[in-house]
Amino acid sequence: MGVNAKVVIIGCGISGIAAAHRLANAGFHHVRILEATARSGGRIKTGRLGDNIVEIGANWIHGPSEENPVFCLARQYRLLDPEALTPENQAMDVGGHPPWVPNIFSSSGRKLNTEDIYPALEMFAELMYESAEFESQGGEPWACVGDFIRSEAKRRAAEEWKDIDATTRSLRLCVISNMLKVECCVNGSPSMDEVGLGAYGLYKTLPGLDCTFPGGYEGLIKNLMSELPSGLVTYNQAVRCVHWNNTEKKENPVTIECNDGERIVSDHVIVTVPLGYLKKHHSALFRPLLPLHKLHSIQRLGFGTNNKIFVEFDSPWWDADCEIIHLVWEDEDVMVDHMPDVQRSWIKKLFGFTVLKPTERYGHVLCGWIAGHESEYMETLSEQEVTHTITQLIHRFTGNPTITPRRVLRSQWFHDPWTCGSYSYPGKGCSAQDLDNMMEPLPMKGSQSQPLQVLFAGEATHPCYYSTVHGALLTGWREADRLISHYSSISPSEPPK
Ligand code: 6YU
Structure with missing residues (x-):
């Protein structure tokens, strides 16, 4: 059944791409990414200044060493300078x-x-x-x-x-x-x-002396995208509202309503929109509204420019x-x-x-x-x-x-309508519980409804690597794995859809 489940991912930044990659590799056939803009990468954005490549968004691999999945992928795709690959570089612990x-x-x-x-x-x-x-x-x-x-x-x-x-x-x-x-x-x-x-x-922080991508950070995105089935992403398709927990519907309990009026039904949606966007639009983005403890965490966590x-x-x-x-x-x-x-x-x-x-x-x-x-x-x-x-x-x-x-x-990240700032930070009064609340899927445990209807990924949902590319990537994998293990734990006698 897992491979037949319909999964919609909102946002084609690194976390959305990572989730799609993992699901596609696990054999999920019905995965779609809906992206508001005309490009992939989100806050990974390489631009030009005259003849030079410049990074408008993410700049470095923070802590490029074995534990950092961005470093491992960049090495696999041959996107790094030789110095970044040396054991000395990877062993250097500079505490960020x-x-x-x-x-x-x-x-x-x-x-x-x-x-x-x-x-x-x-x-x-x-x-x-x-x-x-x-x-x-x-x-x-x-x-x-x-x-x-x-x-x-x-x-x-x-x-x-x-x-x-x-x-x-x-x-x-x-x-x-x-x-x-x-x-x-x-x-x-x-x-x-x-x-x-x-x-x-x-x-x-992770060990390793921060390094850059000589050909641009977007090289990572291009390589990952080239390994996804073609047509998986719909660009210029902004999502207006996620209708979840429709108790009258046994199948496809989630309906995703797009800005152009299109309605897409699915079993699961992975929301990867930036925290800045969520702070501004959460009340319109979810029907029913998000539970209060999640809302409080969205408010307590900071998102700045x-x-x-x-x-x-x-x-x-x-x-x-x-x-x-x-x-x-x-x-x-x-x-x-x-x-x-x-x-x-x-x-x-x-x-x-x-x-x-x-x-x-x-x-x-x-x-x-x-x-x-x-x-x-x-x-x-x-x-x-x-x-x-x-x-x-x-x-x-x-x-x-x-x-x-x-x-x-x-750069102008605050006025980017799909980002509304740059990245997250732990605001006053924040605790580890807020990050746990951010990543908690809906409906909550104990509910009688179909589980894992709405899942949350994106940099602001990582418990200790928030604000980074590697943190975002890991959250995409985490939510894909949540679905993969959910379906692998369901007995094969479960009626297929
Ligand atoms: C890193 C670095 N770096 C500089 C600057 C910025 C960031 N980061 P995305 O936003 O990518 O994707 C979401 C998508 O959703 C997007 O495409 C939207 O268009 C789409 N969307 C939104 N609404 C939608 C809707 N309604 N419908 C459909 N689609 C919708 N990270 O590792 N190294 O050097 C920097 C930097 C200027 C702006 C950075 C850096 C952060 C990363 O860029 C960011 O975390 C990820 O790309 C996010 O990916 P995502 O998928 O979650 O979202 C000690 C200590 C203190 C703690 N902090 C230390 C860490 C320092 C962080 N450093 C950052 C520094 C720089 C310079």
């Missing part, structure tokens, strides 16, 4: 923070001496490490990571840097502000004040070995990571740039990173306004008014 060589500029147009501010970077790394420990200790002396970092940094600075001159001490606190903005990008949160301290440690601004130059203004550029505002020793006046000061939220390497492949291209409401506001500006503001910023921090970007390209 690669040791990049920095250049640090300040708002008064100086390049800072890394040695002077190194103690601030070290203190920040310690505090982030400690933030992750509260989860296992079961206690939360502060409600959010931001409060913990600020109050501890203030206390430790007074104690440990008491003999340092006031200007350097203040500058180090400004560096902590900058690092909080980096963390907003890493976490996809508007501010570290929104990230729950008790749940921060739920995220787990992290955007990139690619900037190409004729020649570099950073050091040859530089991998990351930090822009430190000298008026931020109060350790702020969000701007009270977003319209006037949105650019202050951009923490800096990563350098696209190797230069022989990319030329002189930087990727600026900006998270939060400031990032969402940036999306509303014209490309010219963004270019102008970025140019002014670089002039101010380098003290060189002649630097001119050749080309600029930015």
Whole structure:
């Protein structure tokens, strides 16, 4: 019967593709993906800036080593550079923070001496490490990571840097502000004040030094798609409503209503829409509505915006070995990571740039990173306004008014109607239970109705790898396996449909 069950998957991102792949390989003949847009990949999206490939969405394989299925697939499809495949690369355990060589500029147009501010970077790394420990200790002396970092940094600075001159001490606190903005990008949160301290440690890292796809992340999608039966995906087919638990229907208890009015009946639906979309549309997307505990978890989990601004130059203004550029505002020793006046000061939220390497492949291209409401506001500006503001910023921090970007390209994830932001983070008051609730299929256990009508996959449903491609992929496999084992446990005498 399993192979005859009708399964509809909503969304053709990596989790939807992974679920379809697994089901098709297990012999399920009636699998369909409905995708709102004209393309596969969702938040894996490779674009172009002039002659260069750039990643509009996911950038790295986080923790490329044997336990990471994205790494294993990329290796199988021969999509990686030789360095990424070396045992040394796979064994490197950097705890999610690669040791990049920095250049640090300040708002008064100086390049800072890394040695002077190194103690601030070290203190920040310690505090982030400690933030992750509260989860296992079961206690939360502060409600959010931001409060913990600020109050501890203030206390430790007074104690440990008491003999340092006031200007350097203040500058180090400004560096902590900058690092909080980096963390907003890493976490996809508007501010570290929104990230729950008790749940921060739920995220787990894998060993391996983060690597990129030289030919673009979308190569992974293309390879996986080429192994699916043709015609399995219907593009430009947005789903409006999932009608489930129709107790009058013994067969195909789920009806999927599309935006164009088409109604598709099925036994199971795997919902992979992003958490941002779910937050906004859950009340229209499900009939009957989702159970309350699931709704509360959807609300408690955070989903924020992290955007990139690619900037190409004729020649570099950073050091040859530089991998990351930090822009430190000298008026931020109060350790702020969000701007009270977003319209006037949105650019202050951009923490800096990563350098696209190797230069022989990319030329002189930087990727600026900006998270939060400031990032969402940036999306509303014209490309010219963004270019102008970025140019002014670089002039101010380098003290060189002649630097001119050749080309600029930015992502706009918040205004993407099918994503509504970038990725999820554990909000204040979140716990492991919320992630369990996210992945729980419907109807709930104990119900008399046909089981596993609505299943949930997607990055925001992974208990410890949320916000990543490998997390999303694993959730697709998980939900496919749930169906496969459901049918393999049903006795063969069960009447076929
Ligand atoms: C990673 C990285 N990375 C940067 C940026 C972004 C993300 N991620 P999808 O959205 O893909 O698919 C859903 C589909 O559903 C989609 O196609 C829709 O069109 C469709 N849909 C929606 N509504 C529909 C409807 N009604 N009907 C039909 N279809 C509908 N991950 O591993 N490495 O470098 C980055 C990054 C700018 C935006 C990332 C990264 C996140 C991944 O991209 C993302 O998780 C997956 O692609 C999601 O796949 P999916 O299938 O779930 O959804 C310490 C600590 C702290 C914790 N965080 C640390 C981790 C850091 C995360 N880092 C990210 C960083 C970057 C730079």
